[in-house]
Amino acid sequence: MFTALFVMTGIALVLGAGLGFAAIKFKVEGDPLVDKIDAILPQTQCGQCGFPGCRPYATAIAGGEAEINQCPPGGEEGIRKLADLLGREFKPLSEEHGVEKPKSVAIIDENTCIGCTLCIQACPVDAIVGAAKQMHTIVAAECTGCELCLAPCPVDCITMEPIAETVDTWKWRYPVFQIAPAALGTARQEA
Amino acid sequence: MINSPFVRKAASVQSVMLQVLLALVPGIAAYVWFFGAGILVQIAIASAAALAGEAAMLAIRGKPKAIFLTDLSAVVTAWLIALTFPPIAPWWLTVTGTLLAVVVVKQLYGGLGQNPFNPAMAAFCLMIVAYPALMSQWPAAGQLDFKTQLDLIFGGLRQVDAITGATPLDALRTALRAAANPDSQVHGLRAAQLMDGPAFGFLGGKGSEWIALGYLVGGLWLIQRKIITWHIPFAFCAALLVTAGLLWGVRPDAFASPVFHLASGGAMLGAFFILTDPVSGATTPRGKLLFAAGAAILTYVIRTFGAYPDGIAFATLLMNILVPIIDMKTQAPVFGHKKD
Amino acid sequence: MLRKLFKFHGGVKPQTNKERSTTAPIAAVPLPDRLVIPLHQAVGGHPRPLVQPGDRVFKGQRIGGADGNLSSAVHASTSGLVRDVAPAVMPHTSGLTTLSVIIEPDGEDRWGELDKVNYRSTPPDELRDFLRDAGVVGLGGAVFPSYLKLKPGKEGKLKTLVINGAECEPFITCDDMLMRERAGDMLKGILAMRHMLQAEEVLIGIEDNKPQAVAAVQAAIAASGQSGIEAVAIPTRYPAGGAKQLIRVLTGIEVPHGRRSTDFGVQCFNVGTAFSIYEALELGRPLISRLVTVAGNVDAPRNYDVLIGTPMDHLVRLAGPRADTDRYIMGGPMMGVRLPAFDVPVVKATNCILVGSEAMFPAPAPEMPCIRCGECAKACPADLAPFELYWFSRSKNFGKAQEYHLFDCIECGCCSFVCPSHIPLVDYYRFSKSEIWAREREKEAADAARDRFEFKNHRQEREKLEKAEKLAAKAAATREKVAADGATAPAAGSDAAPAAKPAPDAAKRALIEAAMEKARQQKAQAAPRNTEQLSPDVQAEIADIEARREIVAKPAASPLPPQDA
């Protein structure tokens, strides 16, 4: 009887080891499709899509569990790119997930901040610096504009400011395909 | 707002097209001289049809008419159609061909600048497939007076065999078959004899070499005006000469001489006016050489072994298909990336 | 001896229009009542302001310090009072503002202390720092900080130093006049650069439509007795004055996009830059003025020696603008930028103010479709296929546009110049380029955000683990202790822990409440500072503003969401 038990355990062990080895050996190295989708998502990490961050949403899209039109920060262009990548039909942004807004950054009113650290915990990208009971500041360059820090703030001292255009970010407009000569304004009127 | 550059050269599509039309004038003059004024009637019919078709399509597509009708591109297409169709083609044939070219081949593909195929040549191919007999009637030089021509164009007068002979290119093909089968007594003409015979020329009879010369003069003027570059005419003529020369060198009794090939059919018209259509042709310098050489070889093959009177039209269309790939593969190295 | 010249592909020959502005000598400009000096004038970083409103500055005093290693300093162009350090409209198509120092001249035009250097005895690194702090940048229009270009290549020396006096853009004559009138001093600057770069030979390229300039420079070279310097007349063809094209014409070398020309043994500077290097090194004067051509729709086109920061309309008034003037263009008609206003300041990049009107520069005829005529490709000095670039840019196929070398395009405008379909080709390239840059920026930001997000998640995981471990250890310790202590308080250990948990939470909440209360009070009493010693009417004004603020704040404040929202 012991022999039988022994043999059974032995077989189980060998098989288990084999399976374990196979699992390591043939482990699927991250899903490249998820990476590709993730590369299109804006990485705002705001959760408006209904997932805790861009990558989980990317995984869900790749798994066919989510629509491609749930990311408001990515906007229409993002949806188009996803549609192209996945060969799916373009859909307008789903309203229940939000609306496309101009890119903004959060600003803390430093006079009102009480240093409660709640916003620091909420920020998905560690863009807020400050210690307990000390005034907090947002590192604008790192803020993704996800708005997650707004709600937790007990004194409502965080506001979203649209990012102003500077010479470094100013873009040339798409030239208008003009058939009729353009209306001509003077330099001063246009200024 | 308008940005730099704030100054521009005085150039326009209209002036380019106008110069192309002007360059056609010597050839047309020779045509009238040898074959009568009927061709002028054909040119008028085609031009009117082209403008009417273009206007209608522009109206349907909601594009401004004033600009696009006066760019003269439709007129160039019309003239090329008139010059490649038989001069005694009935008016409705010319009109149908022109409308096909302008409405279907050009406007339905998006209008000026968008057509992948040369409109005039596409129309020629369609019509010759649909009306092979009518598209193959070429009177000999001086054979018909203006009145008869008008009757043929507008009236029902249609005594096909009585008034038209086989074009030299047709005769050539027959001669080739004859040579391939020496026992056959049908059309015992040899290619060599053919060229000395009265039918040397393209539209049937002496004179066509003068028309070709007219096109050559106009074409050279276009090169001098920098409207076209030398690449396409040069490569076309060179490739045609070489191909024809090779086969002629092997069997001069069966194949026509290179000079015959250059001077007959639409060779000169093709080299300087048809293949050089910028919209449907290759654009890089090396691409142009390839494009034109390919067209020349195809022309030769179709002329010699095919079933249709001239090969330029089919050769042009076939090469048009290859243009995107030719252009892509022949992009010249840019500044600083050359390895010389 | 005739030098062998090379050719570049393409190019065009627009009307040069240079005669009228070269008839009179360079003129001085009366001091304006206000100088607006943008801090960001050169390629690279934004210099930080070194002065505050109310400061008195000397002529040549540094008011903007170079920040980072790709930036150069900015100086007061005259002595006076700093009125403000504030954003002002800059001479740029966008019409955007940039931080500027606004100076009210005191009329004395008094220099501060000037320190010169002897370039022969100063180590190169120090010289470069000196030139950076003197604000010397390329004056040909590219405004690249010169000190960065004054480094010889890997071998420590250079074959050819090319000096650009070609000035191929129509209308512009400031380099021409500089060479005619100041060739000797310019040559001193060139010699300093030659020394810094250890250049074997110096070639000064001048288009052959400026025979007087060529003669003047040749005379100066002869007078200096230097060898290995040559003024070369090159064929007039736009854009022969593009740095790459000029290097090609003079040396046959093609410097590819994105490569340093020193790697190929050449470097190129504008003649104006050479002159300002002379001024900086030998006179100790930083770059505070430059030559500007005023041409176009004016009665008397002319060149002026202009202080940086002079409002353009102040300058143009001297040349007599005609009544129908409706625009200023900075630069020439081929590459110039249309300005958003008339009173923008002259900056280091301003080589020319082209005064324009509708009659002078009429809008092009309506744009037609591209007929692939290849004219643009024939004219492109960068050997590109502009119509393909146009096609890809138009359809926003940026990947393809880059494959067809969009970034090798120097935006010279030759293609737009010749296009029979009047397509604003360059506009399409500018659009594509700025779109691609924007996307790159976005991508960088997204990648950074992803990394930070992942790092945060990782950190939280780790903290959770550590906390759990600590708790487990603590629990084990307690259990041991409990076991050791025997039955003294059997329930205490296990009961106390969960009971104690809410306690700090409640305490924290109370703390937050207290802090919030304080904040509310602070907010309510928030009074603007520095209001003690104010005149009554200013205080009245403040009260007024306060009242308005209250009204504005009310609707925003009333629907204050509950804290747990």
Ligand code: SF4
């Ligand atoms: S909605 Fe927010 S979290 Fe979701 S994918 Fe878009 S940016 Fe990322």
Ligand code: SF4
């Ligand atoms: S600071 Fe606020 S808005 Fe910005 S990323 Fe952090 S949580 Fe989002």
Ligand code: SF4
């Ligand atoms: S010049 Fe204009 S019309 Fe001609 S190929 Fe270039 S873009 Fe097209």
Ligand code: SF4
């Ligand atoms: S603007 Fe660009 S594409 Fe056009 S000609 Fe100049 S370099 Fe070539």
